[in-house]
Amino acid sequence: MRSGIKQVAEHAGVSIATVSHVINNTRYVSDEIKRKVYEAMEELDYRPNSAARSLRSQKSNTIGLIVPVLPSDTSNFFFMMVAQGIQFTLKQHGYHLLLSNNTTEQIEDEQEQIKLFNSKLIDGLFIASIAEDVSYLNEIVRSNYPVVFIDRKPAGYNGDSVLADGLGGAYEAVKTLIAKGHRRIGLLTGELGITTSNERYEGYQKALADHGIPWDPSIVKVAESNFESGYEGVKALLAEHDITALFIANNVLTMGAMRYIQERRIQIPAELAVIGFDDYDWTQITSPPLTVIRQPSYEIGVKAAEIMLKRIENPSAGSKEYRLPTALIMRDSC
Amino acid sequence: MRSGIKQVAEHAGVSIATVSHVINNTRYVSDEIKRKVYEAMEELDYRPNSAARSLRSQKSNTIGLIVPVLPSDTSNFFFMMVAQGIQFTLKQHGYHLLLSNNTTEQIEDEQEQIKLFNSKLIDGLFIASIAEDVSYLNEIVRSNYPVVFIDRKPAGYNGDSVLADGLGGAYEAVKTLIAKGHRRIGLLTGELGITTSNERYEGYQKALADHGIPWDPSIVKVAESNFESGYEGVKALLAEHDITALFIANNVLTMGAMRYIQERRIQIPAELAVIGFDDYDWTQITSPPLTVIRQPSYEIGVKAAEIMLKRIENPSAGSKEYRLPTALIMRDSC
DNA sequence: CTGAAAGCGCTTACAG
DNA sequence: CTGAAAGCGCTTACAG
Incomplete structure (x- = not known):
């Protein structure tokens, strides 16, 4: 006993x-x-006994995390790193992390997960929602606990958000390509709708505009974020259009794209300059090593956790947006 | 209210x-x-209200998971995939997953985590222990709930274990290299002590022995599992020894090794044949794409969760070991 | 400065 | 076939 x-x-x-x-x-x-x-x-x-404690104090010392990672997706480091940053920080403050993947990318699933979390009396929720509008949180969460949005900033609910400066990152990537003399710069990006993709697209357009390069929608390819689509995406882009450089706006697409490029022995950067997104170890082992825009994924997790802990202590109104800077990591692909 | x-x-x-x-x-x-x-x-x-429910029934519907993933380790897919498999399966049975990383690789940390989990009244524990001997569980867990060991099978405590057939996988890799005519086959592997590394080493030795090739300890390099060590590992191996082929026994080391190989423009497989471990998307984007031994990481998670659920229903004595087969994925690096 | 006691929201013997 | 009530292990007003 x-x-x-x-x-x-x-x-x-x-x-x-x-x-x-x-x-x-x-x-x-x-x-x-x-x-x-x-x-x-x-x-x-x-x-x-924390069950007794929770029951009595209506606090669980547990915070939920919902991220959209498909089981097929053997490449999505980003949220895994964020999760690690969150968990590490939470642990140091005596909080636990309840993890849930939304593996279906259905909004109903997301809601169901939150309801499950509710019955566990979570003290807070981190979510990278697949929805653009999360007003449904008004009914489900009802301000019972703080919500911190990570990576994406959906509309319709009041909560802090922690994200990387996607616009700035994309802008810098394209500007760099322009500085190298490129004018036909393709874009391969994830599906629009979530703020992340939208902003990177915007950064791309803005960089072109600022340098007097007309925006040609035929050389931007919007694709589902998976390896296959990355592969097919560059393939289509290269087959139909005369681009000399390519900015790929996320790491999963980058990986798929590199597969096609290496398979066809396309010379980088001679035939095609490329800048990818996210700096993970594998970006160093392609030939040549990739120039990328680094997002501080682990740090996003840490920051999100810090914000959450503050909100729990002091649930004052008003939400804030935290932007973490990106950085250009220059290697040999452009 | x-x-x-x-x-x-x-x-x-x-x-x-x-x-x-x-x-x-x-x-x-x-x-x-x-x-x-x-x-x-x-x-x-x-x-x-699950706090009330837990308090009354002494069941939390929550299971803990402890994995050793360093924050610096931006490459360790394996446990992330296992975690996903576990969480997916648990979710379908109404269980929650409490996640904890042992970020320090200290045994004390591992114990502290379990104690924290204990006060959350977990119904079960998945652990990839960094220890060879986990008899300390006798005091901390005291058979209060089932323990399922993943990836590694430490001694000293009674629990089921779910792992890949590392010996078979390593054997197949080395056999393949031998069949291609290689006789000077190096090994780059993670630190011994945990069963995973031990078994892969064994598979390597056995394949050599079975084919009448003398075992030369000078061409096996045991290194910490991180990118840097992978890089330094091949470097040392290639500098001092005349190997024509290399088997790298885990994915993190493989990545680091590939960095060195691509940096020095070593021709694969002409100058050096290589087989890596673990089949993640990035193994396809090196030049050439890598031949690897695939471990079913997601499936290990699913299996572990299934075993756990069975044990919770029926805590009969006697533990079992579950081995999931590995597979050789033939590509162009050997 | 410390204690006795109510009560958080459930589950589960015990009665009938 | 269903209900009244005890009690899981804590926290926290209320007393003194």
Whole structure:
């Protein structure tokens, strides 16, 4: 039998109220008694039962995370890194992370997950929603706990958001390509709708505009974010159009695209200059190593967790947007 | 205010006992009453409070997962895929997954994590322990819930284990290299001690022995599993020894090794034949695409979850080991 | 400065 | 076939 607060109280010769207060540091207890309580806890290897604690205090010390990662997607580092950053930070503050993948990319699934989390009395929710508009949160979450949006900033609900500066990153990539003399610069990007893709597209357009290059919609390819689409995407782009450079706006598409490029022995950067998105180790092992826009994925997780902890302490109104800078990592592909 | 079982009972005009029983399907209730209860639950959007449920039933419907993934390790797909497989399967059975990374690779950290999980009343634990001997579990877990070991099979505690057939995979890789005419086959592998590395080493030795090739310890390099070590590992191997082929026994080392190989423009397979471990998308974008031993990582997660669910239902004694087959994926690097 | 006691929302013997 | 009630292990007003 595991021992509870009652056993500790008996062992220390005090009331359970006192034990509770020394555990939570929630009112003055004399040093002498404190010592006794700690000793008793030590001796009995006491661990507070968090179900009881949650039930009573309506707090679970647990925060939910919902990310859209398909099981087929053996390449999506981004959310995995974010999750790690979150978990690491939460752990240091005594919080647990409940993980859920939305594997279907259905909005109903997302809602169902949140309902499940609700019955676990989560203290907060991190979500990379697949929806553009999350007003459904008004009914499901009802401001019972803070919501922090990661990577994407959907409309319709009040919550902080933590994202990378996708516009700036895309802008820098395209500007770099332009500086190298390219004018026919293709874009391969994920499906529009979520802010992430929208912003990168915008950055691309803005860079072209700022440098007086007309925007040619026929050399931008919008594709589902998976390896296959990356492969087919460059293939189509190269078959039909005379581009000399390509900016690929996410890491999964980049990987698929590189497969096609390496298969056809297309010379980089001689025949085609490329800049990819996200800086993971594998971008260094292609031939040549890829120039990429780095997003601080782990740091996004850390930041999101910090924001969440603050919100839990101080649920003041008003939401804020946190932008983490991207960086151009120059290698040999352009 | 969220509504509880009491409100549902009132609304349906029955006792809370009856409501509880229809929720849990735990004793006969007439169809008529059942209908009323369901209606009431629907109407009030009732979600059982799982803290209360856990406190009362000593079950949390939550299972913990501890994996050793370093924050610096932007390459470790394996456990991420396993985690996904676990979470997907658990979700379908109404279980939640509590995630924890052991980011320090300290055994004390591992123990601390488990203690934290204990106070959350987890119903089970998945662990890829960094320890060879986990007898400490006897004190911490005390058979309070089943433990399923993933990827590694440490000694000292009774639990099922789910792993890939590392010995067979390594054997097949080396055999393939031998069949291609190689006799000086190097090995780059992760640190010994955990069963995973041990077995792959064994497979390597066995394949050599079975084909009458003397085992030369000077061409095996044991290294920490990270990108840097992979890079330095091949570098050392190639500088000092005349190997014509190389088997790299895990994916992180493979990535680092490929970096060195591509940097030095070493021709594969002409100058060096290589077979890597783990089949992730990025193994297709190197030049040439890599021949690898595929481990079914997602499936290991699914299997582990299934075993866990069975154990929870039926905590019979005796543990079993489940081996999932590996497969040689032939591409162009050998 | 510390304790006795109510109550969080459920499940589950016990009655009838 | 269904209900009244005890109790899981805590936290936190309320007293003194």
